[in-house]
Amino acid sequence: MERPVLLECRNLWKVYGHRPDQFLKEHGGNPSGDALRRAGMIGAVRDANVKIRQGEIFVIMGLSGSGKSTLVRCLSRLIRPDAGELIFDGQNILPYTDKQMLDIRRRRMGMVFQHFALLPHLTVLENAAFPLEIQGVPRAKREAQAREVIELVGLKGREDYYPSQLSGGQQQRVGIARSLAVEPDLWFLDEPFSALDPLIRREMQDEFMRLQAMLKKTIVFITHDFDEAIRLADRIAVMRDGRIVQVATPQDLVLSPADDYVAEFTRYVPKSKVLTMGAIMAPGAAAGDVAGELIVTDRVEAVADRIERADGMFNIRDEEGRIVGHVGRAVIIDILVGRSSAA
Amino acid sequence: MSVSETSATPPAPRRWQGVPSVPGWAFWVVLLGVTWAASHYAMDIYKALDARWIIRFPAAWQPDFEGRISAGMKWLLEEAELFGILFRDVTRAIARLIEIPYDLAVDLLVTGVLQGQGQQAQQVLPPLSWIAVTYIFCALGHYAKGWRLAALMGACFLYLAVFGQWASAMLTLASVLIAVPLAAVGGLLLGILAFRVPMAERILRPVLDLMQTVPIFAYLVPILFMFGFGPVAALAATVIYAMPPMIRVTIVALRGVPEELGELGVMVGATSGQQMWKVLVPAARPTLMVGLNQVIMLTLNMVIIASMIGAGGLGYDVLTALRRLDIGGGVEAGLAIVVLAIALDRLSQAFSARTVTLRASQSRGGWAMRHRWLLSSLAVVLVTALIGLALPWVQTYPKAAVISTGQIWADAIGYINVNYFDTLDAIKTVLLTWVLLPVRQFFTGIPWPWGLAAITLIGARVGGWRLAALVFALTGLVVLTGLWTKAMMTVYLCGVSVVIASIIGIPIGILAARNEMSNRVVGVFIDTLQTLPSFVYLIPVVMLFRVGDFSAMIAIVAYALAPAVRYAAHGIRSVDPQIVEAGIVSGCTPWQMLRRIKLPIIAPELLLGLNQTVMLALSMLVITALVGTRDLGQEVYIALTKANVGQGIVAGLAVAFIAIIADRLLEAAARRMRNRAGGA
């Protein structure tokens, strides 16, 4: 059932300061936080291990300065990690030359930037077609392709606008369209919605989910907003001071935080947003009236209304369609009012 | 630019409350007193000690800088070779490279295509008609901004035609048209190199710093030596002179491109060429255009000055008029320069500020619609050329219709001189006897050993021992060249001018900052003053005050006024409004507000403005050698007329050293002041 791994990093290090290579060597490749501080080095990414599976949305989150951007930039080889392995599609691409990377980047990776990174002198159409232009795709073909992605992100009719004539949300749509134009397998998004107003941000998140439902890309998504993380993520990696402190599903993160730092993050999250039926159900099929059926992966928030309004129990099926448990109104209400120490 | 640099320095430890060895004012009073005494009694000291070397640096102690440099240049030009290629051949090749496009431009704008030599030359093709040139510039104006700019362009070029300055203006324009692309592209490429290769930047930076302070004339001497008298030498000098700002702007512009855009380029798999030309350079375009505007204005400035080494055109007209004291001709040519400067400045500024909405609206419509200005310009060129064959006035603006204002100007100046001679003369005499001459005596009297010591002490005082060492070394070099007295003349003239420019400029700046309206009016005025080539300032001054220190001072003050005004206005406007409100609440009168609150706050800013004023004053100072000053500028000028490379370079470097000393001292002083304000 596990999906294949598309990108993996093992013991990845990125240290800023004077001669990081030598520093790492001197400390046996694993300097402590104290050693870093004493040497005046910044451990932007420390010993990161991550497996990103095909088709999942992998969210990296953490406070400002915790090393999220540095980690994605290492994963996309925008910056060269100081140590470790970076395995893309079975190949260690860490020692790849810039030339070798060129091809991977052109065809297999796309990236969306926090501040959009649109080229101000190009129109929406030209911006979206830019990666194809770089590859030398003839004009007619690349513009046709660009038009498709522009329509996909809902900007049809604005092809001839310049970025400065668009709102922030629209600009980021162009950024998304551009990153999709090459049909990448691996899609990096570095805080794509952080620069937007809260309302627009929600709208863009919905839009993003809609796109992902259609495209099923493998996604590495960065955010410092936990709400955003739990809305979008299949799995979340929490970073602190350059280290990945926990990698888990949103639910596990809330239910069993690895340490106080993670707990602090998740404390104010309404449980209904993360808990799934699988986590709260009682085992076995319901004994009395059955009001309906749900799936293990349904989140409380999404189905709470239905369960509350119904009088009977709901049976819960797993992905293979077997009934594995049941849920009733009482449990749901406990969760909604925060009374329960559910699961 | 130095504003942001200095503001980034960390605050120094508080020292103002401690017990400094000497209180601030005492240091300066004692220093001034001793210097005055040394200057006043230099003669007596020398007689008492029988040590003439005190007032005159002995020739025997001077290393022969001039001779060696001249010999070096001579060797370079006659014998130097690299990989078997003679340096001489390199300069010849460069000369050809410049000459071919220049000849083309001159053919196009001035003479037409000629066949045959000298007097028997036959015109095969006419140059662009005056109507066509005017139309093209109107079209450019409309393309860059709109109808109003088109109208301004039309007015400017019509002015040139109607007032009989067409031929000279076109010659000047031809030089500008050739020099600007060379300087801009050269600057862009060198800037890119410096951006890409840290080593290249480390080499370029000090060279650029030096070039910025070496006075314009000093460029001309070695260029003259290498290329000989003529338009090619003038163009070469112009390109070299106009390139450094473009290099700087390019570096700054490329660095200023948001990091994300660079990352975007990498992520979409751009090669390093694509990264530069498809991402970085286009994204840096707005800033680069500002650089281009600077290049254009500097080019015009230099093309005018380079008339001294063979560039024809308006500058040459001014120069000959000045030499003949032909008042009318000088003013006419000067005004034409002003008009051309304004036209080029506004046009290039409009191009750099072209908005996307304008671009979007221009990219609509069919092919002919989008290229309507290009097409119609071509049409006008062809049609006027054809009609011009039959009707000469279409081709060339008719002589009979030229309005000559020369006589009017001559009469006007004559009238002023006749009726206000006494007043003008009185002003001149008062300033000369009470200000200029005493200050001059003071500075030129300072014996070099004490001068060297004093400047070193000042360096130590404002910037510590490293600065002291630097100013000691630079001043020492000036002493070694035997140019001490002339250097002091330079310092005196520059100093007086800067003080007067500040006395006039700072209040204007403060007034300008009072409200939007006055700010705009003063802004336009100052901007226009700054676009004028420095040569132009000499014309009215010479007409009214003849030659001499006084005239030089007026011209320098006028030229160097702008930064004083600008920095004062900017400083006042950037004072934190909350502090002003606090002042109002505690019952300050407007005067108290200015003196007790605003002025102390903006003092560092004023010092930086002073720094710019000094730089402009020094660059103008050298040009005033034309009106008979006796400082380093004159030394360069003499070198130029004698084509003495060694002399020219040595004197030019001496001016540059003075500029560097002033720059470093003022910057250190501003930094100190700001730290003190920050620490208090």
Ligand SMILES: Nc1ncnc2c1ncn2[C@@H]1O[C@H](COP(=O)(O)OP(=O)(O)OP(=O)(O)O)[C@@H](O)[C@H]1O
């Ligand atoms: N080029 C650099 N040189 C030195 N230190 C750096 C550099 N880039 C990042 N750092 C440091 O590395 C650490 C991690 O930075 P990073 O940008 O990855 O954080 P982040 O989690 O993305 O923060 P934010 O949410 O603010 O974007 C920070 O302490 C930062 O100061």
Ligand SMILES: [Mg+2]
């Ligand atoms: Mg970041």
